[in-house]
Amino acid sequence: MTSPEAAETAAPQTTKKTKSRKEAVKVAFFRGCLIPVKYPQMEVAVRHTLPKLGIEPVDVPGFTCCPDPIYFKATDKESWLTMAARNLCEAEERGLDIFTVCSGCTATLSETSHLLAENEELRARVNKRLARVGKNYKGTTKVRHIVTLIRDLVDPAVISESVRRPLTDLRVAIHYGCHLLKPSPIMNVDDPDNPYMMERLVRATGATPIRHKEWILCCGKAIAKSELKQKPMETVLCSVKEVNADVLCVICPSCFGEFDFGQIKASKRLERDVTTPAIYYFQLLAIAQGMSADDVGLSRHRVKPERLIELYGDPL
Amino acid sequence: MPVEISFEFREKLHTIIEGNLLSFCYQCGACVGDCPTARFDPTFNPRHIMLEALYGLEKRLICEDSPVWKCANCYTCYERCPQHMKPVEVIIALKNLLANEGLAPAGVVPHTDRSKTTGRSVLVTSATERIRAELGLPPLPQLPVDELTEILKP
Numbered sequence: 001m002t003s004p005e006a007a008e009t010a011a012p013q014t015t016k017k018t019k020s021r022k023e024a025v026k027v028a029f030f031r032g033c034l035i036p037v038k039y040p041q042m043e044v045a046v047r048h049t050l051p052k053l054g055i056e057p058v059d060v061p062g063f064t065c066c067p068d069p070i071y072f073k074a075t076d077k078e079s080w081l082t083m084a085a086r087n088l089c090e091a092e093e094r095g096l097d098i099f100t101v102c103s104g105c106t107a108t109l110s111e112t113s114h115l116l117a118e119n120e121e122l123r124a125r126v127n128k129r130l131a132r133v134g135k136n137y138k139g140t141t142k143v144r145h146i147v148t149l150i151r152d153l154v155d156p157a158v159i160s161e162s163v164r165r166p167l168t169d170l171r172v173a174i175h176y177g178c179h180l181l182k183p184s185p186i187m188n189v190d191d192p193d194n195p196y197m198m199e200r201l202v203r204a205t206g207a208t209p210i211r212h213k214e215w216i217l218c219c220g221k222a223i224a225k226s227e228l229k230q231k232p233m234e235t236v237l238c239s240v241k242e243v244n245a246d247v248l249c250v251i252c253p254s255c256f257g258e259f260d261f262g263q264i265k266a267s268k269r270l271e272r273d274v275t276t277p278a279i280y281y282f283q284l285l286a287i288a289q290g291m292s293a294d295d296v297g298l299s300r301h302r303v304k305p306e307r308l309i310e311l312y313g314d315p316l
Numbered sequence: 317m318p319v320e321i322s323f324e325f326r327e328k329l330h331t332i333i334e335g336n337l338l339s340f341c342y343q344c345g346a347c348v349g350d351c352p353t354a355r356f357d358p359t360f361n362p363r364h365i366m367l368e369a370l371y372g373l374e375k376r377l378i379c380e381d382s383p384v385w386k387c388a389n390c391y392t393c394y395e396r397c398p399q400h401m402k403p404v405e406v407i408i409a410l411k412n413l414l415a416n417e418g419l420a421p422a423g424v425v426p427h428t429d430r431s432k433t434t435g436r437s438v439l440v441t442s443a444t445e446r447i448r449a450e451l452g453l454p455p456l457p458q459l460p461v462d463e464l465t466e467i468l469k470p
Contacts, residue, residue, distance in 0.1 A: 044452065
């Protein structure tokens with residue numbers, strides 16, 4: 001396995017970073033369902049941190065559920081594609097690109113944009129349905145996960161400069177999840193077998209990113225058989241526990257939900273403590289930028305990141 | 317024993333978006349090695365699912381307790397497939413056929429229906445707006461559910 005440092009050196013360098021830009025870049029904020037409804041503390045963190053990186057999230061009231069790439073897609077793929085295309089139209093009509101804050105939303109919207117670009121017959125079928133509400137999808141809106149947006153638009157130095165208290169004593173394990181990275185030809189984000197982006201983001205907060213041996217294993221959320229579903233989750237949690245991290249950093253509210261609640265259940269089943277408090281990356285960044293643990297709603301987590309709160313939880 | 321192939325079932329699968337990709341599977345097994353479900357349950361094998369679908373063994377796949385619901389939807393097989401035939405998308409197409417037959421596990425279809433009728437996959441409760449207000453967030457917008465009803469008609 002390549003070391004995180006080597007992987008970062010080999011990372012593609014992109015241009016047009018916010019360092020040299022004077023005005024904030026406006027991007028449509030696709031919030032999805034889980035964050036605004038179940039984990040609004042993550043929405044607070046995103047709204048607070050992005051402007052400091054030169055990005056202005058624009059609210060689009062017409063956005064609905066993406067819809068989700070697991071259950072909805074399993075039920076009716078044609079409707080899934082149509083509903084996703086309607087969301088893309090909402091941004092396209094405003095001349096905006098989209099950023100997502102959930103890997104599931106990213107999967108749905110990216111795949112839709114990809115499928116409708118490569119398959120004209122499918123696009124015509126979807127547009128026939130969209131025409132009923134006066135919409136037509138042309139394919140001009142770019143979809144990016146918030147992590148990819150930052151990779152493309154923000155100089156890593158700008159993130160570090162936004163940090164008012166470096167989280168130097170914090171050890172951060174990372175869970176990438178599946179849908180941020182795969183399928184790589186569509187997501188076009190990072191090497192799914194040796195990703196580096198989250199390590200770079202964590203390091204920008206001053207904290208130390210830590211790899212664990214099951215770092216790219218799926219959490220198992222989509223497995224619709226409960227006993228089997230527990231196994232990948234337990235395997236990831238045991239692997240994280242071994243590296244003795246202070247928090248488990250995720251980039252998707254769905255992964256967060258699985259871990260926050262799942263690790264309590266897993267600890268009971270395994271009859272030992274396999275908990276490592278889960279946290280959404282932008283909550284971590286918000287704290288480094290000076291927000292308090294209360295501001296970013298850490299008290300709402302089932303497994304509370306005690307050490308993070310103790311070290312850096314006060315308002316600055 | 318001679319193998320009988322039911323093309324009828326394959327044609328049915330082809331009616332679902334990307335179900336036709338099945339035809340490109342040459343049974344190499346690259347989808348199996350890194351499959352997280354196969355790792356924890358050796359009875360699950362994406363190559364076997366593709367083979368059964370190629371043979372048109374409808375009863376093995378479109379049934380109560382179908383093996384396809386064990387799929388983790390992680391897209392690793394999509395990543396590994398040298399034929400770019402997206403095994404996971406074929407599995408999703410099979411799930412669509414199962415859902416049409418009323419054979420989806422409890423919760424899957426109601427979850428979808430909630431998104432279709434309310435525009436959100438998660439239920440908004442009275443506590444939702446209160447917590448959002450406490451955190452200084454704007455109220456949730458009314459969603460264009462009428463538009464959804466229109467576009468989701470077949």
